[in-house]
Amino acid sequence: MATLTSPDGFRGVFRADEDARAVYSEAAGIARVMPRAVAVPVDVDDLSALARWASSTRTPLVPRGSGSSMPGGAIGDGVIVDLSRWRQLGDVNVAERTIRVGPGVLRAEVDRAARAVGLRFPPDPSSGAFCTIGGMASTNAAGSHSMHFGATRRWVRALDCVFDDGSRAEIRRGSPRVGNVAALKRFSAISDRLIATELRTPSIHAGVIKDSSGYGLAAYAQSGELVDLLVGSEGTLAFFVELELDLIPVAPVTSSVLGAFESIEQAVVAASRARAAGAVACELLDRTFLDVAASGGAPRQVPPDTESALLAEVEGDDRASAEKSAHAIEEIFRDAGATTVRIALDEHTETELWELRHAASPILARLDPNLRSMQFVEDCAVPPDKLPDYVRGVREILAANETRGVIFGHAGDSHAHVNPLVDVGRADWRERVERILDGVTSLTSALGGTLAGEHGDGRLRTPLMERVWSGEALERFREVKAAFDPKNVLNPGVKVVLSGERALGTIKYDPALAALPPRARSALARVERERAYARLRLDLLDDKTESDP
Numbered sequence: 001m002a003t004l005t006s007p008d009g010f011r012g013v014f015r016a017d018e019d020a021r022a023v024y025s026e027a028a029g030i031a032r033v034m035p036r037a038v039a040v041p042v043d044v045d046d047l048s049a050l051a052r053w054a055s056s057t058r059t060p061l062v063p064r065g066s067g068s069s070m071p072g073g074a075i076g077d078g079v080i081v082d083l084s085r086w087r088q089l090g091d092v093n094v095a096e097r098t099i100r101v102g103p104g105v106l107r108a109e110v111d112r113a114a115r116a117v118g119l120r121f122p123p124d125p126s127s128g129a130f131c132t133i134g135g136m137a138s139t140n141a142a143g144s145h146s147m148h149f150g151a152t153r154r155w156v157r158a159l160d161c162v163f164d165d166g167s168r169a170e171i172r173r174g175s176p177r178v179g180n181v182a183a184l185k186r187f188s189a190i191s192d193r194l195i196a197t198e199l200r201t202p203s204i205h206a207g208v209i210k211d212s213s214g215y216g217l218a219a220y221a222q223s224g225e226l227v228d229l230l231v232g233s234e235g236t237l238a239f240f241v242e243l244e245l246d247l248i249p250v251a252p253v254t255s256s257v258l259g260a261f262e263s264i265e266q267a268v269v270a271a272s273r274a275r276a277a278g279a280v281a282c283e284l285l286d287r288t289f290l291d292v293a294a295s296g297g298a299p300r301q302v303p304p305d306t307e308s309a310l311l312a313e314v315e316g317d318d319r320a321s322a323e324k325s326a327h328a329i330e331e332i333f334r335d336a337g338a339t340t341v342r343i344a345l346d347e348h349t350e351t352e353l354w355e356l357r358h359a360a361s362p363i364l365a366r367l368d369p370n371l372r373s374m375q376f377v378e379d380c381a382v383p384p385d386k387l388p389d390y391v392r393g394v395r396e397i398l399a400a401n402e403t404r405g406v407i408f409g410h411a412g413d414s415h416a417h418v419n420p421l422v423d424v425g426r427a428d429w430r431e432r433v434e435r436i437l438d439g440v441t442s443l444t445s446a447l448g449g450t451l452a453g454e455h456g457d458g459r460l461r462t463p464l465m466e467r468v469w470s471g472e473a474l475e476r477f478r479e480v481k482a483a484f485d486p487k488n489v490l491n492p493g494v495k496v497v498l499s500g501e502r503a504l505g506t507i508k509y510d511p512a513l514a515a516l517p518p519r520a521r522s523a524l525a526r527v528e529r530e531r532a533y534a535r536l537r538l539d540l541l542d543d544k545t546e547s548d549p
């Protein structure tokens, strides 16, 4: 394929050299796809020009924020469009409780600005220090407090969008408009029919609390707000070039409760009661997680025979009400069979309790260098009564493939993260990854779950969607995509499968990595170390002093 050159009139950075392409061939997940080029537009007009060029040449564009996407939504065979440098942070509108930001602003920056005036931005992915608001809206990101406050969708008031042909429109809740934008006109022509069908048979996984797979058609049919459909579309329907977000007041006081259980069933019952009682977070730490934490020397906060632990948080208007709520959760945990319960009523003890939740990542990073914590079955959610079957099923699949794994997640949402620790020193590691993915996909499908509770489908899960979605739902997703992007230039292969597309293409731990240009390898190693993802990527390529580690 001929090397791409910067489109006529494009004013930003456009690089098609091997170093730049290699550095942008990865995001946070396990996949790697060599892009055709990397573009950093300077402003919205520049992005529109790029989109017009892509549409006329049918060149795929892959929007990108920080590249912390796990299922490969921010990589692909096209031009990576890096919007992480669009970082305009508007003033908080205290009266309206809103803030307007560029797509490259980090979640932590929004929350910091809000807290300075007594407000907060509730969606709290654990990647909040480095993921962008554009990426969060595109994946409908969530976090430990989403069981109470909902995922990102609920907090987006308006989206300023650039569509497939470079046209631009702001989509705002409460003010439907189509204007002269071709994509909106095409969608408007089918939307009444889609809404009527959705209201009869919604595109949902019944009983699942949290879902970022497919398009948000069910939410759109309920609200009639296009914002609800665009949020979670993973860069396949439009670029988000500015976002207006809703904020709420900070919680005056919080308390936390840790409970240890001898069975996962007890923990699941306790989690759903804690949710009903108003807990704002309720995290699950499975035995696999506790074992890794203990083996890495983390202080033991639960008895050795603990099968599952729960960490819950409550909020209150004052110390007395937070304490009362914490004791209510303590009672719920004890009633459900907890062997030990610890309550943290002050900030210091709360931090200590939550250290257990944060203990695993640094320990995983220090494991045997051949053991890679891989994210490819990291995001399934199932109906709450199915969570015990899911956790047991996953443990069996891992054991059958002689692979250790770490299971943890958001018990209150019945959503479990699973990180298999794959020994890449074994000749058959790739086959084992394939078998684990296949087994967990079948298990999730049998339990009526979703493969993506909060991380989205990406290139990893899009080919698997037919195993967890009905044919009717998939057909509706295709119709949405065709209306917004008939030439399939916006992140093709995500949300709607391309013919011949496979779930696991090249994995970044494949020996092929050694074939990368040394400067690119070195830059990628630094990105990994600094955990700063795309924000650093072009800067790293400019660093001439770097040596190959």
Ligand SMILES: Cc1cc2nc3c(=O)[nH]c(=O)nc-3n(C[C@H](O)[C@H](O)[C@H](O)COP(=O)(O)OP(=O)(O)OC[C@H]3O[C@@H](n4cnc5c(N)ncnc54)[C@H](O)[C@@H]3O)c2cc1C
Binding pocket: 027, 028, 062, 063, 064, 065, 066, 067, 068, 069, 070, 073, 074, 083, 103, 124, 125, 126, 127, 130, 131, 132, 133, 134, 135, 136, 137, 138, 139, 140, 141, 142, 143, 144, 234, 235, 236, 238, 239, 240, 241, 454, 455, 491, 494, 533
């Ligand atoms: C250590 C770690 C922890 C994580 N924890 C969580 C968690 O707790 N909860 C959670 O939900 N996720 C989590 N994630 C996943 C990830 O951080 C989120 O999906 C995040 O929202 C992605 O933001 P980003 O800026 O990195 O987007 P990217 O990875 O760059 O992109 C993600 C998707 O959004 C699209 N996109 C990006 N920007 C735009 C834009 N401006 N317009 C249109 N499309 C766009 C991309 O094409 C891609 O499909 C975690 C990731 C890591 C590495």
